Amino acid sequence: xxxxxxxxxxxxxxxHDQRRSKEPKVSQVGITTVLRRPGIFLDGEMRxxxxxxxxxxxxxxxxxxxxxxxxxxxxxxxxxxxSGHAAQSGPWPRLTFAERADVLRRLAERIDEEREDLARLxxxxxxxxxxxxxxxxxxxxxxxxxxxxxxxxxxxxLRRGGxxxxxxxxxxxxxxxxxxxxxxxxxxxxxxTIPAMLVGCSVVLKPSSEAPFDSLRLGELAIxxxxxxxxxxxxxxxxxxxxxxxxxPDVRKIAFTGSTAVGRRIAALGGEKLKRLQxxxxxxxxxxxxxxxxxxxxxxSLSKQVFRASGQTCTALTRAIxxxxxxxxxxxxxxxxAAAEVIGDPLDEATTMGPLASRRQLERVLGFLESARSExxxxxxxxxxxxxxxPGFFVEPTVLVDVLPTMTVAQEEIFGPVLSVLAYDTExxxxxxxxDSAYGLHGAVFSADPARALDIARRFDTGTVSIxxxxxxxxxxxxxVKASGLGREHGVEGYDHFLEYQSLVVPDDLxxxxxxxxxxx
Ligand code: NAD
Numbered sequence: 001x002x003x004x005x006x007x008x009x010x011x012x013x014x015x016h017d018q019r020r021s022k023e024p025k026v027s028q029v030g031i032t033t034v035l036r037r038p039g040i041f042l043d044g045e046m047r048x049x050x051x052x053x054x055x056x057x058x059x060x061x062x063x064x065x066x067x068x069x070x071x072x073x074x075x076x077x078x079x080x081x082x083s084g085h086a087a088q089s090g091p092w093p094r095l096t097f098a099e100r101a102d103v104l105r106r107l108a109e110r111i112d113e114e115r116e117d118l119a120r121l122x123x124x125x126x127x128x129x130x131x132x133x134x135x136x137x138x139x140x141x142x143x144x145x146x147x148x149x150x151x152x153x154x155x156x157x158l159r160r161g162g163x164x165x166x167x168x169x170x171x172x173x174x175x176x177x178x179x180x181x182x183x184x185x186x187x188x189x190x191x192x193t194i195p196a197m198l199v200g201c202s203v204v205l206k207p208s209s210e211a212p213f214d215s216l217r218l219g220e221l222a223i224x225x226x227x228x229x230x231x232x233x234x235x236x237x238x239x240x241x242x243x244x245x246x247x248x249p250d251v252r253k254i255a256f257t258g259s260t261a262v263g264r265r266i267a268a269l270g271g272e273k274l275k276r277l278q279x280x281x282x283x284x285x286x287x288x289x290x291x292x293x294x295x296x297x298x299x300x301s302l303s304k305q306v307f308r309a310s311g312q313t314c315t316a317l318t319r320a321i322x323x324x325x326x327x328x329x330x331x332x333x334x335x336x337x338a339a340a341e342v343i344g345d346p347l348d349e350a351t352t353m354g355p356l357a358s359r360r361q362l363e364r365v366l367g368f369l370e371s372a373r374s375e376x377x378x379x380x381x382x383x384x385x386x387x388x389x390x391p392g393f394f395v396e397p398t399v400l401v402d403v404l405p406t407m408t409v410a411q412e413e414i415f416g417p418v419l420s421v422l423a424y425d426t427e428x429x430x431x432x433x434x435x436d437s438a439y440g441l442h443g444a445v446f447s448a449d450p451a452r453a454l455d456i457a458r459r460f461d462t463g464t465v466s467i468x469x470x471x472x473x474x475x476x477x478x479x480x481v482k483a484s485g486l487g488r489e490h491g492v493e494g495y496d497h498f499l500e501y502q503s504l505v506v507p508d509d510l511x512x513x514x515x516x517x518x519x520x521x
Contacts (some may be wrong), residue, residue: 023172034219034353038070040236041219043083044229050075055209055238059346059356060127062182065389069212072237072243073448077204080233082200085250087230093172093200097155100198103149107225108143111136111186114221117228118214123346125211126182127354127393129311130347137187139476145474145490146194152492153199158514158521159503165511167518170499173276174252177245179266181258182210182357183312183415189215191489192255193222193232196498201253205234206245208258210358212236226234246270253497257314260413260439260483265488279498280314280479282413286434287317287469290427290447290454291326298446299333301469302419307341307397309358311365311417314471315442316465321433324423331401331421332520335381338397341424343386355393356416356484362393365416372409377420378402405436413439427456435461440481445470462487 038054039046051073059066070076092100109116119133159166178192185207193203207215219234235241239262246254246269253276253507256266270277287302306316311328319427322330356362369383382396395416405421410420424430433503434443442462447453458463463480464472472478477488487497508512 003487011160022401028057031225038068040070040072041216041234042080042192043230043233044223045220046216049073050079051218051237055170055236057125057212058313058358059124060122060357060359061190061390061392063345063359063393064302066124067213069216069236072090072206072235072239072241072244073208073250075242076235076237077206077241077248080235081175081177081202081245081248081250083230083233084204084472087202087228088172089176090228090230092197092202092228092231096202097198099422100200101150103226104143104194104198107222107227108140109177110221110225111143111218112140112319114217115140120248120347121213121217122185122211123354126185126312126357127346128184129351129354132308133346137184139190142187142474143192143194146198146494148518149490149492150195150495153495153499154519154521155199155499157519158511160511160520162517164505165508167504167511167514168521169502169504169505170199171502172196173498173500174201175250176201176498177248177251177254178205178257179242179245179254180202180205180207180215182208183209183309185316186214186218188257189218191257193218193495195489196255197227197231199484199495199496199498202231204245205232206253207234207236207243209236209238224486242266246275247273249273252276252500253278255489257474257498260485263485276497277477278489279485280487280489281441281483281485282415282439283314283316283480283484284319284413284437284439285315285442285444286319286321286437286460287444287446287464288321288424288430288434288448289323289326289330290445290448290456291323292448293446294448295326295329295333296336300357301331301335301446302338303334303341305469306419307338307353307417309443310353310395311356312361316415317442317444318414318419319437320419320421321424321430324425325425327401327421329397331380334399334421335417338381338399341397341398343394348398352399353377353417356395357393359393361415362395365395365414365418368397368409368412368414368416368418372400372403372407372418372420375407375409376402376404377409379405380421382417393466395457404431411437418441431456431459435459438483441484442466442472458467 382398
């Protein structure tokens with residue numbers, strides 16, 4: 001397995017002989033590459049952490065230690081934030097937008113060049129099948145989409161006609177704390193860093209303890225692309241590391257993706273400190289299937305969405321709301337689609353479903369399957385662990401029937417390959433079922449008549465709804481309502497959270513002079 005880390009390690013050795021003993025070490029042990037990268041990514045390179053605690057990263061397929069990272073302390077967070085704060089007085093915020101965009105385009109190129117290594121890394125860290133994983137969760141496309149969207153942000157304009165005129169400046173908010181989960185780790189890291197850096201902010205990124213290497217590598221690639229030191233620092237760790245970031249007085253904004261429970265904790269801590277918060281949280285998204293659809297194609301599309309990454313995607317459509325009279329046919333079609341999933345080693349090109357990312361996640365999903373049984377639901381397909389003979393954290397693709405809306409599996413986010421089927425008699429009831437959730441992230445409507453589907457989509461209480469399984473474009477606002485979070489990312493709207501307004505009140509004659517060169521809005 002070539003993860004690309006060796007090259008960097010060699011490069012760093014050449015540049016920093018005096019620090020050789022603190023270099024990240026990479027050793028190849030048979031099939032398992034053990035990544036030993038204790039330290040934090042600070043001021044442009046891996047540096048020794050203040051914390052002496054480390055975290056073992058487990059390969060969920062082989063259930064072996066895959067690597068090791070530092071468990072960053074509050075002192076490590078402080079060093080990283082200070083560095084980011086100092087970078088706010090450096091060149092980065094003062095470059096033109098076009099100059100920053102050029103640097104980040106180079107970063108996209110570097111990621112593209114390392115696509116294979118990064119995909120293999122995600123396969124080992126969290127079990128993402130290599131065949132689909134090579135898309136890297138659209139990491140490269142996202143960078144270009146962020147640049148395109150930022151070109152439409154008005155960073156400065158003149159407001160006239162009040163008691164006085166004012167130049168309205170939208171300036172970078174300062175140091176942003178990014179906290180991310182393990183699913184789609186590079187994509188999550190891109191979402192928290194690129195829009196912030198594009199408008200001139202600095203970022204301290206705290207990846208999850210399950211999949212930290214992508215973020216550390218992103219730090220290195222950013223330096224190679226020309227991002228000045230200190231603009232992006234990375235501190236691996238667990239919850240306390242994240243809390244130190246939220247509480248740090250020089251962090252102006254927290255951009256978080258993760259569970260609703262942790263989101264609430266961050267909101268409480270951040271609220272106390274009056275931090276700006278952007279929270280992308282959990283989901284329990286519904287797909288309403290109307291009675292006019294081609295059942296086979298709907299089952300194919302739905303099963304792909306719900307079983308992708310072993311169900312560990314926030315927008316997974318985990319509740320299928322189906323017309324009662326077609327329920328048996330839909331379940332049969334879903335069973336066929338589930339049977340087509342190839343469960344196995346994520347490094348195998350044929351695999352479509354790898355393991356769950358961690359033992360914690362495995363126990364959580366098995367616990368939900370147990371609760372489904374005890375509350376009276378029935379597994380029409382799957383329902384347990386496949387007999388693969390290895391130690392990996394695998395769970396079968398599962399379709400549950402006889403699910404009532406009040407059951408735990410109909411209400412709580414499972415984050416595993418489990419689809420609950422709920423039956424409806426009227427369209428009114430279907431919409432009620434779809435909205436009967438604490439969450440409000442995503443949803444879908446399937447119909448042969450897109451206009452009919454759109455009417456129903458408008459009645460969803462969610463951040464996004466897609467017709468007939470279309471993927472959510474990376475150019476439109478994305479985020480949830482209710483327990484699915486606060487704020488939106490992507491598109492021109494995604495910049496609101498990274499910018500602060502400043503109104504500079506100016507005398508009439510200066511405003512008149514400026515009116516020729518600055519947009520009046
Ligand atoms: P998690 O909430 O357990 O952890 C997310 C991150 O928060 C990790 O880096 C973790 O170390 C950190 N953290 C934990 N406790 C913290 C605390 N007290 N203060 C600050 N940081 C803390 O989530 P997870 O299990 O890693 O990921 C799965 C969850 O992420 C699911 O609920 C899923 O829906 C959600 N998710 C949401 C989206 C979205 O865009 N809405 C996308 C992907 C995943």
